[in-house]
Amino acid sequence: MSTEIDHGSTLRELPTDKGVLRYHEVGTGPPLLLLHGSGPGVTGWRNFRGNLPTLARRFRCLVLEFPGFGVSDPTDEHPMLAAPGAVVRFLDGLGLDTVDVIGNSMGGIIATQVAVKHPERVRRMVTIGGIGRNLFTPGPPEGINLLMEFTENPTRDKLVQWLHSMVYDPSLITEELIEERWEHATDPDTLASAKTMYGREAMRFRQEMEAKSDRAPYWATLHKVRAKTLLTWGRDDRVSPLDMALVPMRTIPDAELHVFGNCGHWAMIEQKEAFENVVQAFLTREDG
Template identity: 55%
Template sequence: MGRSRQGGEPVTATLQTYTHDDTSRTLETEKGVLHYHEAGDGPPLLLLHGSGPGVSGWSNYQGNLPTFAKHFRTLILDFPGFGKSYSCDENPMLAALPAVLDFLDGMDLGPVPVVGNSMGGSIAARLASGHPERVKRLVTIGGVGTPVFSASPPEGIKLLVQFVEDPTRDRLVAWMESMVYDKAILTPEFVESRWKTASDPAALSDVRKLFNAATLAAMRGPNGAAAVSQVEMLSRIQAPTLITFGRDDRVTPLDSSLLPMRLIRHCELHVFPNCGHWAMIERKDEFESTVLAYLLRDREN
């Protein structure tokens, strides 16, 4: 939060407060209703959330919305199978990219900067790779690349599968603890909010399509084909790209950044110390400062 001087005294700049319901919007598509949040003026900015129990666009980015909305018309999309968007019969990962394209078309958006966390980062990278005309700048928070040295599957994914197979509050907390460096941010209110949505039967059904025993088996098996696919995808990204990682990420380990850092032509890397998988929550101020500085370069050129 910025500070300025007025009458010789430091004054803390205030940000507008937004609520879930005031920013809630829907878009009708042929496949169903896509839910999103919208706030702010200026050029559009698209935020894509990660995966997991109780996750939505709002749960990922509600704390960052006031800062981004000062500079951008900020759009936070719920993927199919998450939040209030339509449920999908297939794996939500397969439905996500087509839904983003439907959203961009339905909102009549030209090339936009895209910020994605975890699954959202992966989808944003695939969007930039396969549809370069759609992405002005790309920012990812974990979720991109493949581990070079770390064991697979990572701890966070194993704990996530344990939760969806036996969805107890204790298992949810264990998974949430693997997502952060400092457990102090997991306040009772934060945990209760996630538990309320994560224990919903419909939400659990969609998450189970993405994370299950078969997921773990695939991650343990030979990954040569997946690595080749990653190389091909990353090499096609032309948009200026900022990759961000938490140094202590136990879901997408830091060594996952090595491949995209080398293969994406216009790529920068920022690592947040003492930070897990949710950099936008755990290192909120540093994250917003770093990402805004990167996105606002277009205003200066």
């Protein structure tokens, strides 16, 4: 397989009763669903394109683009609320009963929600930061505060500040990456959607609603996850600090944790080879 995988040739469309879901497909083998995180200019392709050449040697990689992030058709729901349903529609539309899942940050939260509600559909699950609850570090963390600042006042400088909070090694934040994210993040529809998630007013409202709600937060339901789970984390994550891993590590019944040193929030990018090796070993391990 070529080490170069093209955006256009892998892009697919799946019509559903709530609009078109777009995704990238490459490789053959057991189905592996990859779910992206949130943030300015994010897409599933940008999160995982560097990992596809390796993972597609063993898996049928399906990179879903969530509604509300500027690629798949938006719905009338809040993007974070729409995402779990989009995953189920996607699996149904492709006729997939059970998949392995890799979820980055928000994508990890969505993966756990699907695994709790539809345990028969997730065989094994890999999360990249993001899930759990910070126990020792203050919140919101640095990266989330910078994300809110950009959402409220979307300047190029604020985007650069946020991008730097995502990584341990600042050399990863290239001009090409900045321009790519800037162009997508400042699209009016994408920015409006981001404000529903990370505007300060939206964050305050969500906190108030959670305080009044009788529903348990997702992190309090992690004990219901039945899938074998690999939690991966950057030791130097400034978006979801490492102490967040303690809750899922302790409460998910069949979980293990791998921490990458010299690594921020994007473990799949910043520690690419190590991440791919650990994930492939986990997903292909014999059941026992």
